[in-house]
Amino acid sequence: MLCEGNRKIVYQFIDQYAKEFGVRWLLRRFQLSPHAYYNYRKQRKSNYLKQKEVILTCIKEIYHRYGGKMGYRMIQRRLTHEGHLCSQVTVYKYMKELGLRSIVFKRKPPYVKGKKHRVFPNVLAREFTAEYPNQRWCIDFTYLHLASGQLHYNCSILDLNNRRIVATRTASYITADLAIETLQMALHKCSPKKGLVLHSDQGVQFTSKSFTEFCSKNGIIQSMSASGCPFEEKSEKSTLKS
Structure with a gap:
């Protein structure tokens, strides 16, 4: 057959x-x-x-x-x-x-609540605008997943008058040092007058002794969203992304 x-x-x-x-x-x-x-x-x-x-x-x-x-x-x-x-x-x-392997991204590290040195009232009161440049700035951190799978952190400062990023810095650490380094870049670049309002959340980096003293030394007025207020935090982050 x-x-x-x-x-x-x-x-x-x-x-x-x-x-x-x-x-x-x-x-x-x-x-x-x-x-x-x-x-x-x-x-x-x-x-x-x-x-x-x-x-x-x-x-x-x-x-x-x-x-x-x-x-x-x-x-x-x-x-x-x-x-x-x-x-x-x-x-x-x-x-x-x-020679292809899937890239494994590191998960966002768990939030570790640090000790707050000083917390400031919300000067902006949800008004994320400014009448002129270098009057009000907003600062925040962003997590960056690199192609290599590593996790880095970006700190950016935005001018609430023209929505321009006045300073941005990326590093492998998320500490008060990164926030201070970014703020130093912005001050050197823009030379704002004393009385500048800098708004942030109540993250341990922004409430730390080193950061608050740096702001005070440079005549910066800190403003912070209320703790446990997701609406304000969401508004702040969307402002930085705009």
Whole structure:
């Protein structure tokens, strides 16, 4: 029945039982030319390599499309969704061959409540505007997830008059030192008059002794959102992002 069937089925039968009976014996049994059989093997390998190249290209495209965040499981599901059927083991092997690994981002560190040296009243009273430049500034921290998976911190100061970032600084630490360094940049760049209002949340960096003393020394009036008031904190952060 195999001799009368599809030639491809016969070749597949030979591949399956080659070790048990030997390729030459099976070819003689089915009266097949060795040349024809090895051409089939060559063509099958060529088709496999072509299909593999397509999958490799798709894996690279999906990986970079999502910023390297996807692992082999998610990429395999995405490939299936796009019509390329292959197992998770195959995708894992191909990603290893391409040198691709999903980027694991560090989670935002848990909030550690520090001791507040001094807390200031809310001078702005939710009025995030100013009549002229360098009258009112707003300062805040932002968490930055780098492509390498590291977590850095950005401190920026925004002028509430023209919504211009007057100073910004990024570092691997989130301390009062980073806030002071950023404020120093802003003061050096803009040279505001004494009485400048600097608004922030009640983060330990802004209520620390070193930061409050630095502000006092430079004639800066600190203003702070009320603790536990999410509306004010949300308004402040959206102002910095605008």
